[in-house]
Amino acid sequence: MVQETHVSAANLIFPLFIIEGENQKTEVSSMPGIFRYSVDNLLREVESCMNLGLKSFDLFPNIDESLKDKMATESYREESLYLRAIREVKKEFPEACLITDVAMDPYSSDGHDGVVDNGEILNDETLEVLGKMALAHARAGADIIAPSDMMDGRVGYIRKTLDEHGYSGVSIMSYSAKYASAFYGPFRDALNSAPKFGDKKTYQMNPANQREALIEANLDEIEGADFLMVKPALPYLDVIKLLKDNTELPIAAYNVSGEYAMIKAAVQNGWLNEQRAITEVLTSIRRAGATAILTYHAKEVLLNKWL
Ligand code: PBG
Secondary structure, three states, X not given: OXXXXXXXXXXXXXXXXXXXOOOOEEEOOOOOOOEEEOHHHHHHHHHHHHHOOOOEEEXXXXXXXXXXXXXXXXXXXXXXXXXXXXXXHHHHOOOOEEEEEEOOHHHEOOOOOOEEEOOEEEHHHHHHHHHHHHHHHHHHOOOEEEEXXXXXXXXXXXXXXXXXXXXXXXXXXXXXXXXXXXXXXXHHHHHOOOOOOOOOOOOOEOOOOOHHHHHHHHHHHHHOOOEEEEEOOHHHHHHHHHHHHHOOOOEEEEEOHHHHHHHHHHHHOOOOOHHHHHHHHHHHHHHHOOOEEEEOOHHHHHHOOOO
């Protein structure tokens, strides 16, 4: 009666990794229980999640090295793995909520989220690529576009591009406060998308900063974001709370790959009780103020009826 916070299937978004091929399902070694699926198997995975009441998915592609280039052109090629996957999922499951990731890194030969010139990230040149990518996702059927690149001005640029092409109904979930974090390591293993040089500190946020998140969030809100996201989740619960108290927009939090890997590693060693640890983490992210949680635990908590 007096419990203040609940987590339900409606709050969860399941990130899914996709790979080329047929009947493929390969486990990510640093993320036990998480797989990369070829499109045919992706459809079956989405179906089994939908049967558990899990309806929202965020897709991430593992792109063959030979298709990567400096301008990430593979990201908007009509027959690319990613666009095919979006079309197939929306064709078979129109009622699924499909969130798509906009950033150059999975397709970039430099492994960065933006265009690189002489070791520097070119913010404004990147916006054009992001616009093409977002438009291609919308055309393929995406419900929500999620720019994870952290370039300045990209929410406004993407909003304008979508509106001009008749996609005013497609929402934007902006990665507003995305920190330059150590906790993305397993994700970069999953996609083979680690930066080829340097780090992401010129565009992702300094973990030492809290107030700066308000600047990023305000800009995204003014530019037309429909959701504001904080990422990672657990080390930044204060930032989730801060944004929650300063906006009327829904807040999303990304319980990232490294947070998942930590729990799985401890559980495998018999050091933590899995059910209790996972439900405590998800509850704390909701308590801090997130409405939506992107989490690799989404399916298992429903399958095991842990909520
Ligand atoms: C890249 C992107 C990253 C994640 C989502 N989109 C990694 C990065 O910024 O290097 C991380 C997700 C996770 O760790 O689970 N645009």
